[in-house]
Amino acid sequence: MLAENKYRFNTPKEAALSIKSAARLFGALRCGITKRDRRWDYDPVYDASIERELSWEKDFPFEPKTVIVIMTEMDFLTMAAAPSWLTDAATGDGYANAIKIAGQLTMFLRQLGYQAVASMNDLGINAPYAAAAGLGEGGRNGQVITPKYGPRVRISKVYTDFESVEYDKARTFGVADFCKNCKRCAVSCPSQAITHGDPTWEPAYSSDPDYIWNASRGVLKFHNDAKKCAKFWIDNDGSCANCICACPYNKPDFWHHRLVDAGNVIAPGPVHSFMREMDILFGYGKVNDPDRVKNFWKLGKSI
Template sequence: MKLTYESVIKLREHPVAGQLADFFRRLGYQAVAAGNDLGNSVAYGIAAGLGEGARNGTLIVPQLGNRVRLARVYTDFEFVEYDKPRSFGIMEFCENCKRCADQCPSKAISQDDKPSLIPTYERSDDPDYAWHGQPGVRKFYNDAKKCFKYWGDNGIGCVICIKACPWNKPDFWHHRLIDATNTFTSGFVHRLMTEADILFGYGNMDNDKAVTAFWHSKTGE
């Protein structure tokens, strides 16, 4: 059986969450493990200081990009200390990049220059149409219905916004340098990085082989 990148991550994610929940229960506490259910993974990741919310609605983690899967354990165990949200300069980078929005085939990703507290996409004020949940969170609000419709019409899902993202790059020295300096670089530098990303052919949507190579895992056949 050939394992994809995503299936390998799930094979690691689910057992670890379940084992941790079982550990808490054996200590006498209530605990429930969860993957993509029972809560908003991106919001939890931001609150835990793992990364920042991206323009395309995913969680971007430094050195990993937005190719991450989060598992959680809900428990009544009282921790002494809690991690807090951190700024990695990712939101500022997203303000100047827009690669994911430009490449989105359904045009579901916001092209706004700045994140907002309310959705701004067309028909976002129509309760019979909008799927954005509750407003009041500072982020880029995307048209989830357009995105979901494209998934259905496409038949095999879509990860174009993840593949196009400049944060998902090989572990080369220049990418590590950009990662390390991103928190204090300006919008002009961010735009320059984006143009360089295109110039060097990263995130090329016209290369079918690159899609296969992007998701290929060497952990098994």
């Protein structure tokens, strides 16, 4: 339901703060606001429920101006059991929370008189929207690396026609440099879908247009072979998440980790390699460990 009268905030800053306060109440871990960017939207959008391609101009109920990006956390100890069905459960839980918050935020905006549509992985690509909203940086594993939780987050978003709002700015905290020397996700990837090379403008794994039709071409990033990843999920009879579990940024929020991360922005390559080795030494990011699955089923005694 859309309110007849539009609520007017005093300033764009107040509007941004109010939206983020509502997102926090609904359970968001992080929330960022950015302009809608056609480069990151699927076009046309395929609606599987009616088996039809939809156009933004003819079928979408309004012209989106702003995208509000929401993040929720996936459980650390459950994701540590990658690749297993447990990580599917943590991922599903993350999806459920993320879309619930996006739905609530959509209702919040509509009741202020603004058009809004909630979106999960549909309509547009979450990673570049989250990066543009200042929530993280694109990593080698193709995911958004956040300062506190690494890639261990689920992202949803809200498209709205509300635009009198202060937009967040994209920012860096050294991920692109760290990824060059780290490669733990690439080494841990059972399908070798993740590149070991440097960022490129085009996929390096294939130049066959029939194979790379789904790639985001013309974007400087780590191009990974999503089809290899999807094949492993089918072969594994479940998903995977090794590239989330192995990432050194995926850690509980201990103060000494944050200290290391803070130094990361100015640290040179050899220091990054040392930090990666220290992470391994402390036992973080281990994958394919059956004990972690067994340990999960004992966690109930802590509550």
